[in-house]
Amino acid sequence: MSWLIFALVFWIGAWMLNTWLANSAWRGSVVVRVLIPVLFGVTLIVLWEGIVRGFGVSPVILPAPSTVAQTFAASTDILWEDFRQTVLKGALSGFVIGVLAAFATAIVIDRSAFLTRGLLPIGNFVAALPIVGIAPILVSWFGFDWHSKAAVVVVMVFFPILVNTVQGLRETDAMQRDLMRTYAASYFDTLLKLRLPAALPFVFNGLKIATTLALIGAIVAEYFGSPTRGMGFRISTGVGSLSIDLVWAEIAVAALAGTAFYGLVAWVEKRVTFWHPSHRGHG
Amino acid sequence: MKNLLPILTVLAAIAALWYVAVAPMNIRGALDMAERGGAEVVPAESIARFDRSVWRLMMDNPEHIAAGYALERPRLPTPGQVGAELWKTTGDMALRGRALSKRSLIYHGWITLQSTLWGFALGTVLGMAGAIAIVYSRVVDMSLMPWAIISQTIPIVALAPMIIVLSSQVGIEGRTVPKAIISAYLCYFPVLVGMVKGLRSPGAAQLDLLRTYSASGLQAFLKLRLPASMPYLFTSLKIGIAAALVGTIVGELPTGAISGLGARILIGDQFGTPLAIWAALFAAAILAGVLVTLLDVMQRVTLKRMGMQT
Numbered sequence: 001m002s003w004l005i006f007a008l009v010f011w012i013g014a015w016m017l018n019t020w021l022a023n024s025a026w027r028g029s030v031v032v033r034v035l036i037p038v039l040f041g042v043t044l045i046v047l048w049e050g051i052v053r054g055f056g057v058s059p060v061i062l063p064a065p066s067t068v069a070q071t072f073a074a075s076t077d078i079l080w081e082d083f084r085q086t087v088l089k090g091a092l093s094g095f096v097i098g099v100l101a102a103f104a105t106a107i108v109i110d111r112s113a114f115l116t117r118g119l120l121p122i123g124n125f126v127a128a129l130p131i132v133g134i135a136p137i138l139v140s141w142f143g144f145d146w147h148s149k150a151a152v153v154v155v156m157v158f159f160p161i162l163v164n165t166v167q168g169l170r171e172t173d174a175m176q177r178d179l180m181r182t183y184a185a186s187y188f189d190t191l192l193k194l195r196l197p198a199a200l201p202f203v204f205n206g207l208k209i210a211t212t213l214a215l216i217g218a219i220v221a222e223y224f225g226s227p228t229r230g231m232g233f234r235i236s237t238g239v240g241s242l243s244i245d246l247v248w249a250e251i252a253v254a255a256l257a258g259t260a261f262y263g264l265v266a267w268v269e270k271r272v273t274f275w276h277p278s279h280r281g282h283g
Numbered sequence: 284m285k286n287l288l289p290i291l292t293v294l295a296a297i298a299a300l301w302y303v304a305v306a307p308m309n310i311r312g313a314l315d316m317a318e319r320g321g322a323e324v325v326p327a328e329s330i331a332r333f334d335r336s337v338w339r340l341m342m343d344n345p346e347h348i349a350a351g352y353a354l355e356r357p358r359l360p361t362p363g364q365v366g367a368e369l370w371k372t373t374g375d376m377a378l379r380g381r382a383l384s385k386r387s388l389i390y391h392g393w394i395t396l397q398s399t400l401w402g403f404a405l406g407t408v409l410g411m412a413g414a415i416a417i418v419y420s421r422v423v424d425m426s427l428m429p430w431a432i433i434s435q436t437i438p439i440v441a442l443a444p445m446i447i448v449l450s451s452q453v454g455i456e457g458r459t460v461p462k463a464i465i466s467a468y469l470c471y472f473p474v475l476v477g478m479v480k481g482l483r484s485p486g487a488a489q490l491d492l493l494r495t496y497s498a499s500g501l502q503a504f505l506k507l508r509l510p511a512s513m514p515y516l517f518t519s520l521k522i523g524i525a526a527a528l529v530g531t532i533v534g535e536l537p538t539g540a541i542s543g544l545g546a547r548i549l550i551g552d553q554f555g556t557p558l559a560i561w562a563a564l565f566a567a568a569i570l571a572g573v574l575v576t577l578l579d580v581m582q583r584v585t586l587k588r589m590g591m592q593t
Contacts (some may be wrong), residue, residue: 022424140557
């Protein structure tokens with residue numbers, strides 16, 4: 001019971017501290033902007049721990065964060081093996097192939113206004129579909145190893161990036177393109193120096209959507225058959241064999257990988273599109 | 284409507300590519316069938332064929348290519364086969380008065396639609412509540428917003444089996460609730476982001492005007508912020524309902540569900556009936572299209588009656 005009370009007290013204390021910080025004079029500073037969400041996250045974990053210990057929840061139903069952390073530390077070799085199989089081999093290779101394919105397709109299609117008009121609505125529609133459903137088909141085509149996972153990821157990331165790139169390539173206005181023409185710029189000069197840079201914010205938008213989709217695709221595909229490693233495999237067998245703490249450790253890895261992947265793309269975006277209004281003026 | 288011709292052209296090109304791809308994809312299956320039927324194929328043993336490329340097999344056995352277009356369990360069915368299967372499990376069954384039989388996709392689509400709508404409703408309410416809290420409270424804005432973004436970078440599919448295990452342990456019967464939770468998880472984020480943008484869209488001048496009318500906070504919300512956010516809301520609702528459908532299907536895929544479109548895909552995989560998988564996939568696509576179109580119509584009607592441009 002004392003655990004529950006401690007968690008509640010911690011929650012109220014953290015909330016008051018956050019309220020005070022958010023209204024204090026330092027609310028614009030970087031430290032406070034990071035501290036507030038971190039405190040919020042820590043509060044959630046403390047509450048979780050307090051509820052599990054306070055009510056004596058069985059670890060088969062919901063393990064406490066401390067148990068998950070212990071399992072995490074004790075099975076880093078399994079987690080690393082699964083991470084390599086699912087994230088590095090499946091998701092990342094599929095992501096790279098899918099991005100390059102979508103990018104090339106977008107540039108080719110962009111040369112024909114007719115094709116662009118036809119493809120944009122279809123691409124938008126397909127990007128909204130539950131494409132994960134093709135996972136079993138691709139697993140039966142490409143076998144159980146990471147190739148089929150990469151194939152699922154390729155199909156899933158292709159359309160969001162294609163649609164965003166095509167839209168981004170249409171961003172430049174007639175004035176800018178005319179200026180390039182007065183410079184006697186060729187098609188490729190205009191593409192490289194004007195239209196691709198102008199498309200970058202859209203491309204990164206697609207890339208950020210695709211990072212999450214890549215991990216989802218790689219994990220779901222493993223539910224339909226995989227060698228005896230991989231995060232999806234471990235999660236689906238762990239649920240069956242009641243090693244729930246290991247499943248939560250895998251979920252933690254997936255969450256960290258997803259966040260890191262997204263953060264990396266967002267970081268590159270900030271470096272590459274520093275000139276865009278949405279990134280200017282934040283120091 | 285001026286886009287109709289380009290769209291049809293692209294669709295026709297995709298269908299044509301699909302038909303062409305069926306020949307190499309199915310040549311091995313066609314040759315196996317022909318061998319079992321006693322016809323002569325080159326090379327005669329299936330092990331020898333395994334090492335040959337599909338192009339070589341097609342060149343050596345041109346008379347068997349056509350059989351690949353009518354296999355019972357093709358690696359890649361033709362669009363025609365998928366359409367026929369779709370009709371057999373929907374319209375045909377409805378005509379025979381068995382629309383809600385367990386073998387009909389109408390029944391499974393209905394199961395999926397239910398969870399999708401529950402998840403959509405839950406996600407929309409959560410997203411709107413979160414957006415209002417974010418707009419009106421700086422603490423919530425600073426503590427919740429980063430986690431809302433992080434929550435979307437976490438692959439929900441990793442959590443999906445856990446949500447289903449948890450809800451069955453807590454004593455919730457059936458799968459509608461866990462599936463709806465997964466849908467809501469995917470659906471709330473676009474609504475939250477869109478509503479935050481929409482509720483903040485009135486400018487300082489407009490808010491000041493209401494203050495000179497000595498409007499209360501609630502009046503400012505109901506008469507200015509909420510109406511101003513409608514275009515943003517509908518745009519995010521369209522993204523949200525598509526995401527909710529994805530969530531439901533993900534919730535049905537990995538966890539041994541027996542009804543729903545995702546479960547049809549799973550069962551089709553386990554029983555080796557590719558046509559059932561493809562039909563379920565297309566049914567899901569049609570469902571997504573219908574839902575998004577409905578919301579689009581609602582958006583047009585609502586915004587028109589509110590006097591906004593669409």
